[in-house]
Amino acid sequence: MSRTFTMGDLKHRLQERQHKMTPQRQTVLQVFLDHPGKHLSAEDVHGMLRDSHSEIGLATVYRSLELLSELGILQKMEFGDGCSRYEVNTTNPSEHHHHHLICTKCGRVTEFEDDLLDDLEEDIRRKIGFKVENHQVKFYGICKECQQSVEG
Incomplete structure (x- = not known):
């Protein structure tokens, strides 16, 4: 069954995989924590960050999303429209x-x-x-x- 994660949980998951929680990664992950259940594209995340006056560029958002999905922290999905979307991977790996x-x-x-x-x-x-x-x-x-x- 899925569960809700905190920023501390996600930071721990990054550290387990020998990666640091950079300020940019934390900012990107916070968007997902603030919008649970949403399937967000890189452009969606970048737009939300821009609206909140963040200086993080689109390329940084893309790199963060790719790394976080490779590490299993985010789940990358394709819905047939040519746009990758992401959500926090809240499932138990055995389920x-x-x-x-x-x-x-x-x-x-x-x-x-x-x-x-x-x-x-x-x-x-x-x-x-x-x-x-x-x-x-x-x-x-x-x-x-x-x-x-x-x-x-």
């Missing part, structure tokens, strides 16, 4: 990530916590001998709000 529901009209991304593929993974292990360690599922469709706006 699966949540799934994403992506609206093809408004682009809203909703998280879905139920893991529907446990039986399929067991079937794959039994029949093929392949042990699935993790998976990502993305469902594309039209969210309730967009459906209502078309009907209304």
Whole structure:
């Protein structure tokens, strides 16, 4: 199950991987802590930092996001629109990530916590001998709000 992290938790995770919590990394991570459950692109993060009068450049944001995702602190996701988005990786490594529901009209991304593929993974292990360690599922469709706006 997912949990909430503090800046201290994230600093510890960086130090475990022999990296320092630089002021820039801390500022970037704070954006994610301030917007839990959001799937933010580098441009989103940079815009939020710029709005709060931060001097961190877009290139620094990109480097920070890439490093933090390589270290498993952030989870990098692709939703089929050519833009990488990130969120704090709150899952236990021995458990699966949540799934994403992506609206093809408004682009809203909703998280879905139920893991529907446990039986399929067991079937794959039994029949093929392949042990699935993790998976990502993305469902594309039209969210309730967009459906209502078309009907209304």
